[in-house]
Amino acid sequence: MADLILHQYATSPFSEKIRLLMGAKGLGWQAVEIPPILPKPDVVALTGSYRRTPVLQVGADIYCDTALICEVADAMAPDPALYPAAQAASARVMAHWFDTALFTAAVTYLFQPAGAQSMLGHLAPAQIQAFAADRKAMRGEGNALRMPLPEAIALLHDTFGRLDQQFRAGVAHVSGPALSVADFSLYHNVWFIRRASELARLLDAYPALQAWHARMQAFGHGKVHVIGSEVALAVAHRADPAAQSGGVAPGSGFEAGDAVTVTPTDYARDPVAGVLVALDARRAVLRRQDPRAGAVNVHFPRQGYEVRRAG
Incomplete structure (x- = not known):
């Protein structure tokens, strides 16, 4: 199983949601303690301008929003099932x-x-x-x-x-x-x-x-090891983003390779810009290039996020 790196901070309620999930599934994971407020330069190197907490990193794939992070963790460790x-x-x-x-x-x-x-x-x-x-x-x-x-x-x-x-x-x-x-x-x-x-x-x-x-x-937080953000950035830089199946769904109004932005629809409405890799009713995936993180895929759930053409 690929290393799971959670960018989080101790008092974040949504981070606690995922920490407890790691414990329930008996997962080992690595924690990067991030600032609770801006600036967050190391987080932004991975995500673009997405600033919510937490963010899950698996190699050079960056997963935003706990709704999506839960799905990723469930696919990696199906027991106990989150979606019986x-x-x-x-x-x-x-x-x-x-x-x-x-x-x-x-x-x-x-x-x-x-x-x-x-x-x-x-x-x-x-x-x-x-x-x-x-x-x-x-x-x-x-x-x-x-x-x-x-x-x-x-x-x-x-x-x-x-x-x-x-x-x-x-x-x-x-x-x-x-x-x-x-x-x-x-x-x-x-x-x-x-x-x-x-x-x-x-x-x-x-x-x-x-x-x-x-x-x-009582589930606890599983087996956690604290690492520095520079270590997480190096992990991303060494890795290649995972291949994405499905591509861009027909009729979506977009094509793979389009320059787009993805923005939350409720709060922290900071658009993330990149090249569209995959899009369907459940997810949106952008490819970004960063001097410190290298090439990364940034993943969002489709619900609660707006996809628009850049510019």
């Missing part, structure tokens, strides 16, 4: 909702004044100011990842209450009897809230949810 046949559709839909709507509610809840102190109190004033400016830029003019606080609290209570009831009824996992990707997408939201000491009391009303969280937490 009887729950595959519901698990995907639920995972997407937890990663978007529920996460937006969690961010809104946690970064009210009482929560911000818990989350950022260890930082110096200048660091807090830099973090706030970075996240404001990520949200953009539409203020993505924010909703009115009362609505965020209501959404969290409604979701956690329904899940708690489901767990108490004997359903072992989020989307049904079997573990699935939806469990990992819910997990990182609960993990995130538990980090804010005062505000974490919201979870006290949901003991079955907390018992489920404890069962998930």
